[in-house]
Each structure stands twice: as C-alpha cells, then as structure tokens.
Amino acid sequence: xxxxxxxxxxxxxxxxxxxxxxxxxxxxxxxxxxxxxxxxxxxxxxxxxxxxxxxxxxxxxxxxxxxxxxxxxxxxxxxxxxxxxxxxxxxxxxxxxxxxxxxxxxxxxxxxxx
Amino acid sequence: xxxxxxxxxxxxxxxxxxxxxxxxxxxxxxxxxxxxxxxxxxxxxxxxxxxxxxxxxxxxxxxxxxxxxxxxxxxxxxxxxxxxxxxxxxxxxxxxxxxxxxxxxxxxx
Numbered sequence: 440x441x442x443x444x445x446x447x448x449x450x451x452x453x454x455x456x457x458x459x460x461x462x463x464x465x466x467x468x469x470x471x472x473x474x475x476x477x478x479x480x481x482x483x484x485x486x487x488x489x490x491x492x493x494x495x496x497x498x499x500x501x502x503x504x505x506x507x508x509x510x511x512x513x514x515x516x517x518x519x520x521x522x523x524x525x526x527x528x529x530x531x532x533x534x535x536x537x538x539x540x541x542x543x544x545x546x547x548x549x550x551x552x553x
Numbered sequence: 554x555x556x557x558x559x560x561x562x563x564x565x566x567x568x569x570x571x572x573x574x575x576x577x578x579x580x581x582x583x584x585x586x587x588x589x590x591x592x593x594x595x596x597x598x599x600x601x602x603x604x605x606x607x608x609x610x611x612x613x614x615x616x617x618x619x620x621x622x623x624x625x626x627x628x629x630x631x632x633x634x635x636x637x638x639x640x641x642x643x644x645x646x647x648x649x650x651x652x653x654x655x656x657x658x659x660x661x662x
Contacts, residue, residue: 470648472648472649472650474650474652476594481652481653481654481655482596482639482641482650482652483652484649484650484651487648487649489648494648495647495648495649497649528594530596537648538583539583539584539601539603539643540601541586541598541601542586542598542601542650543598544588544595544596544597544598545595546593546594546595546596547594547595547596549594
C-alpha cells in the first residue's frame with residue numbers, strides 16, 4: 440500500500456539554525472499538510488497546500504515557517520531560525536481530495552532544538 | 554472553533570475485553586477520523602467516517618451527527634492494540650483536521 444514517507448526520522452539542530460523537513464506524499468495525492476505535536480500535547484495543524492500554494496494556515500505558521508513543493512514528489516517544511524519551542528514531532532499528511540477524503544500520515548520527524 | 558473531547562484519557566483493559574473510546578465535538582463536521590499513534594510516534598489512519606458505522610476487523614467506529622459524538626470499539630482486545638487512539642474532525646469546507654487529546658489504551662495479557 441502506498442505511504443507517505445518523511446525524512447529524517449530525527450533531526451537535532453542548534454537554536455537559530457535553519458532546518459528543512461522533507462516529505463514524499465502519496466503519488467496521486469493533490470493536497471498536502473503539515474502538523475506538529477509538542478511532547479505531551481495534541482496534534483496541531485500548521486498548513487495545507489494545494490496547486491503550489493498555501494490554502495490554509497494556522498496562527499502557529501508564522502514568518503519563520505515556509506513550505507515548498509520543489510519538484511513533483513517532495514513537499515518540504517522549512518523553519519528559518521529555530522527556537523527551543525519548535526522542538527516537536529512534525530507530521531506530513533496527504534489526501535487525494537479536499538472533501539471527504541482520508542488524510543494519510545507519515546511516521547513523523549522528531550525535531551530537537553538545543 | 555471546534556473543540557474535540559475524548560474520554561477516557563487513559564484506559565487499561567485485560568486481554569479479550571471489549572473497549573469503547575468516546576469522542577465528542579462542538580461544531581458540525583464533514584468528516585471524523587480515528588487515528589492510532591504508537592509509542593514511536595507514527596500515526597496510522599484507522600477510519601474516516603461522516604455517518605453511520607464502519608468496521609474493519611476487530612475495530613468498529615460509529616458516529617451520531619445529531620449528537621456530535623463518535624465511538625471507537627475494539628472487540629476481543631489484544632496487547633498489540635496498546636497505543637494512543639486519537640479522534641480528529643474536519644469542519645465544513647476546511648481542509649485542516651482538529652485533534653482530540655487522545656486516549657492511551659493499555660491492554661494487559
């Protein structure tokens with residue numbers, strides 16, 4: 440069964456550094472999402488992306504964050520200048536459509552900011 | 554803003570027991586997901602439903618749109634079912650999901 444893949448599985452970065460988290464969504468999916476989960480807390484929505492542009496974003500997704508689909512397969516989340524509070528598990532998801540279509544999740548990238 | 558509440562927060566059961574996890578939400582939705590999160594952190598989608606009932610193996614999910622409530626049932630529970638079960642809802646035309654806090658299920662042999 441096709442799946443969403445995320446790399447790396449664990450990223451350790453110094454505060455203030457830029458980090459790029461990578462995702463390969465399921466190949467025929469058109470809608471892409473990033474979520475994050477701070478340790479011990481709920482999963483939170485960050486951003487959704489369709490047709491090469493952001494379609495929704497949360498208040499968490501400020502100017503430090505950006506997303507890109509640099510080619511036909513990858514979907515990336517960039518954090519420009521990381522803060523300690525960016526430490527979390529970041530999940531990528533994709534769906535075939537935006538209506539009543541299931542979202543499929545990757546295994547996540549654990550980001551640790553030192 | 555949709556509030557998603559799950560109960561119980563923690564549940565310990567003996568192998569073979571019938572398990573029920575509940576989810577309620579405050580605003581009308583177009584779809585509800587039940588997800589499973591294992592200790593390593595990965596999330597697996599179990600069900601997406603917008604009405605009625607779905608069954609997959611020993612798992613059954615029901616939703617009552619009028620009551621704004623959904624339940625996830627596990628029949629003949631097994632230690633490998635131990636995980637966090639999360640309810641997430643999609644409201645109207647929004648694409649994002651709003652998540653509950655999860656229910657930590659531990660099934661003892």
